[in-house]
Amino acid sequence: MKSKKGLLVRSIVYAGALLCLSALIAIILYILIKGIPHLSLSLFSFNYNSENVSLFPALVNTVTMTALALLIAAPLGIFSAIYLVEYAKRGNKFVGIIRMTAETLSGIPSIVYGLFGYLMFVTTFRWGYSLLAGALTLSIMILPVIMRTTEEALKSVSDSYREGSFGLGAGKLRTVFKVVLPSAVPGILSGIILSIGRIVGETAALIYTAGTVAKIPSDLLSSGRTLSVHMFVLWNEGFNTNESYATAVVLLIIVVGLNALSHAAAKRLMKGQ
Numbered sequence: 001m002k003s004k005k006g007l008l009v010r011s012i013v014y015a016g017a018l019l020c021l022s023a024l025i026a027i028i029l030y031i032l033i034k035g036i037p038h039l040s041l042s043l044f045s046f047n048y049n050s051e052n053v054s055l056f057p058a059l060v061n062t063v064t065m066t067a068l069a070l071l072i073a074a075p076l077g078i079f080s081a082i083y084l085v086e087y088a089k090r091g092n093k094f095v096g097i098i099r100m101t102a103e104t105l106s107g108i109p110s111i112v113y114g115l116f117g118y119l120m121f122v123t124t125f126r127w128g129y130s131l132l133a134g135a136l137t138l139s140i141m142i143l144p145v146i147m148r149t150t151e152e153a154l155k156s157v158s159d160s161y162r163e164g165s166f167g168l169g170a171g172k173l174r175t176v177f178k179v180v181l182p183s184a185v186p187g188i189l190s191g192i193i194l195s196i197g198r199i200v201g202e203t204a205a206l207i208y209t210a211g212t213v214a215k216i217p218s219d220l221l222s223s224g225r226t227l228s229v230h231m232f233v234l235w236n237e238g239f240n241t242n243e244s245y246a247t248a249v250v251l252l253i254i255v256v257g258l259n260a261l262s263h264a265a266a267k268r269l270m271k272g273q
Contacts, residue, residue, distance in 0.1 A: 028252065035249035038242040048214040053243045055250060057216045058230035061131065062254070064217075065210070065226055066199045068135035069142060074192060076139075077146030084147075085154040086176050099151075102144040113141050114208035122209055129223040134210030138202060142195035149194065153187020154180060193262045200255055203228045227251045 045054040080098075088095045117137030127133045157180050165175040181188075211223030212233055225233065227247055234244040 031245065031248045031252055035245035035247075038246040039249060040246075043243060043246055053234060053240045054214075055227060055230055055243075055247050057214055058225050058227045058247075059250065059254075060216050061210075061224040062200060062226040062228075064131060064224075065135055065138065065206075066196055068131065068220075069138040069199050070192065070195065072135065072139035073143045073146055073195065077143050077191070078150050078188065080147050081150035081154060082176060082181075085151055086172070086180065099148075102147050105140075106144040106148070109204075110141065110202060111204040111208075113137055114205035116140075117205060117209040127221055129209065129211030129213070130221045131210055131217055131224055132220040134206045134226075135220075137205050137209045138199050141202070141205065142198055145195050145198070146188075146191045149191025150184070150188050153184035153191070156187060157183045189262050189265065193259055196258050196262075197255055200226070200251065200258075201228050202226075203232050207232075227254070 042052040043054055044056050045052045046056055048054045048057050084095055084098065114137065117133055117140075121127050121133035121136055122129060125133075161179050161183060162175055165179045170178070206226055206229050210225070210229070212225045212229055213223040214225055214230065214233075217224040228251065231244050231247040231251065234240040234247065
């Protein structure tokens with residue numbers, strides 16, 4: 001009886017994994033088949049116009065937006081997780097509230113973040129549609145992800161590492177930054193990878209905060225569209241659907257490339273320990 005149950009559970013697990021893998025392969029193949037034939041040099045022109053519908057300004061804006069959002073959210077998320085795991089007392093009610101808040105924030109739809117960013121940064125602060133407003137909105141969106149993944153990564157580090165460091169006379173701060181954090185780097189990077197994926201693929205929140213201007217902004221208070229917004233606008237207009245598919249191919253390559261670089265960095269850091 002137990003063997004039959006085990007076989008049933010194993011079959012369900014394998015079927016679920018196969019279904020997910022098949023869906024992923026189907027999506028990737030669909031994007032590549034529809035988009036690759038429409039890739040051209042004109043799509044990478046420095047300036048956008050109605051004839052070339054260049055994605056180059058959106059590509060630059062995507063890189064800039066990702067860097068800004070991570071620059072704001074990553075330090076806050078990592079140091080918050082360090083406090084919750086290493087310094088806060090276990091069973092602290094304040095810690096419980098923070099964790100519950102982070103979990104709640106991670107489940108809020110992106111359109112709500114976009115409305116908040118519009119009311120706060122665009123209207124109240126009078127920054128208008130700008131890269132800065134979009135980056136701050138995205139940093140609020142990804143902060144719970146970075147914080148929770150970093151927290152779990154720190155918890156996965158064995159207490160024997162900490163005890164050994166304390167036994168050798170190292171202080172709390174030195175133990176955290178020299179022993180615990182290096183061991184938790186792969187988990188922290190996984191959270192950053194997830195955050196990058198959300199930033200690159202975000203559309204709704206950026207339409208309300210960064211705007212849809214198809215040019216490279218002159219400063220952080222200027223409007224600019226990212227690749228996902230660019231793809232949405234082209235598709236929504238209905239005149240350049242082929243170029244929209246081509247943009248999706250570039251977006252896919254960027255995400256896969258970033259994931260590969262992050263995994264390679266994690267492996268190198270693990271070997272260096």
